[in-house]
Amino acid sequence: MLDPTSSFAADGPSAGANGAAPLNDQPLLDAYSHAVIDVTERVGPAVVRVETGPKVRNMRERGGLGSGIVISPDGLVLTNSHVVGASKEIRLRDVEGFVSDAHVLGVDPDTDLALLRANGARELRYAALGNSKRLRRGQLVVAIGNPLGFESTVTAGVVSALGRSIRSVSGRIIEDVIQTDAALNPGNSGGALVSSNAEVIGINTAIINGAQGICFAVASNTAQFVLSEIIRHGYVRRAYIGVSGQTAPVPRRHAVVAGVENKMGALLMNIEADGPATQAGLLPGDVVIRLDGVEIHGVDDLIRVLDRDRIGKTLAMEVLRLGRLRAIEIYPVERKPVVRQS
Known part of the structure; x- marks a missing residue:
């Protein structure tokens, strides 16, 4: 049994083996505080x-x-x-x-x-968008926003994970999303996720209800792309082939006969009349397994491949139809932009 008067008991578990004084965390805490304060200001x-x-x-x-x-x-x-x-x-x-x-x-x-x-002529204070590709897990980040109507609220945390994917309100997958444990609440949406260099590296967008410390931000590099597209065109240009579908398993026997390794594919449910898919000869029930050299393992993959770089280009597509592999050429067009009611 330890003697309560011993040097170990007196110094506490943080003391060194020789009874040395515990480490002073104050400089570290001060540096953390100064970093958050600097970013906030x-x-x-x-x-x-x-x-x-x-x-x-x-x-x-x-x-x-x-x-x-x-x-x-x-x-x-x-x-x-x-x-x-x-x-x-x-x-x-x-x-x-x-x-x-x-x-x-x-x-x-x-x-x-x-x-x-x-609309006002007053010059506003502004912040710079940083390069989200430079982020590392564990890096300090600060979230600034107006949660629940409380103005200019600041929370701090770390980058919990990079390269996450979440589903947007349109149903499309948002790629390269930042996960953070900096506390977010309703009203934080659209606010800044900021690095210790005072660069905006994310736009806070989502929380998981009922979860503690799982929040997401759209990466600043994604925001840069969207920003440039909206300034040039008024919307983000993406390719469109006129289909709706769902992710579905590829029967093993069909995969073996066709010589493909896909376990999942994009099952086409509806084909738009006179759209690119109809003109290419696609039919409901076809399972897309490859498009323009990219393997398709579900609807999300199909949507992801149909980006602006594939607008107006003839693409090679491979589909399974009744268990047989078929090669099809398809010509995506530009998707109609979202029109807001004025």
């Missing part, structure tokens, strides 16, 4: 509250609330597409309480992003 003023719906006098009757990030001095603001929804009235409120109306330049439900422009 530099990026916080660029995070605005996004209010949607008609103006009301009673604060309890306010419409939707979310967050946004000012990314240019002339008032370009990134937020989530589900924050703006179909709202015709959008207002931005900065940390100083200044309110300006905003209009939507474009939305991309497939990545849950939207680009706004503030």
Whole structure:
């Protein structure tokens, strides 16, 4: 039994083997605090509250609330597409309480992003988008937003995982999503996930209800792509072949006969009349297993391959039809953009 008067009991378990004084964590904690404070002071003023719906006098009757990030001095603001929804009235409120109306330049439900422009002539504080490819698991990140209507709330955590995939409101898979344990709540959507270098490396987009510390942000590199597409075209260009389908297993005997290794494929359920798929001779019941040299293991793979680079190009497609492998050529067209009600 240990003697309670022994040096071990007096010094505690953190003491060294020779009774040395415990390590002082204060400098480390101070460095952590200073990093979070620095990020907050530099990026916080660029995070605005996004209010949607008609103006009301009673604060309890306010419409939707979310967050946004000012990314240019002339008032370009990134937020989530589900924050703006179909709202015709959008207002931005900065940390100083200044309110300006905003209009939507474009939305991309497939990545849950939207680009706004503030209507006011006042120059806004803005933040820079960083390179999310440089992130590492365990890296310190700070989330800034307006959860539950509480303005300019700051939480901190780490990058829990990289390269996650989540399903957007449109049903399409968002790739290269950042998972973080920085606390997020409703209202944080559209806010900034910031690195210790004060660069916006993600746009906070989703939480898992009932889970503790599992939150997601769309990577800044994805946001850069969406931003450039909306500025150039007003929407994000993607390829379209006119089919709907579901992920389905490939019967082993069919795979063996066809000489393919796919265990799953994209089963086509409906074919749009006069669309590219109809013109290519595709039929309901066909199972797509390869497109333009890329193996297709489900509907998500098929959607992923149909990007802007394959618009207007003849692509080789392989499908299983009644257990036999068939080679088909298909010519994707540009998908019609999402049209907001004005």
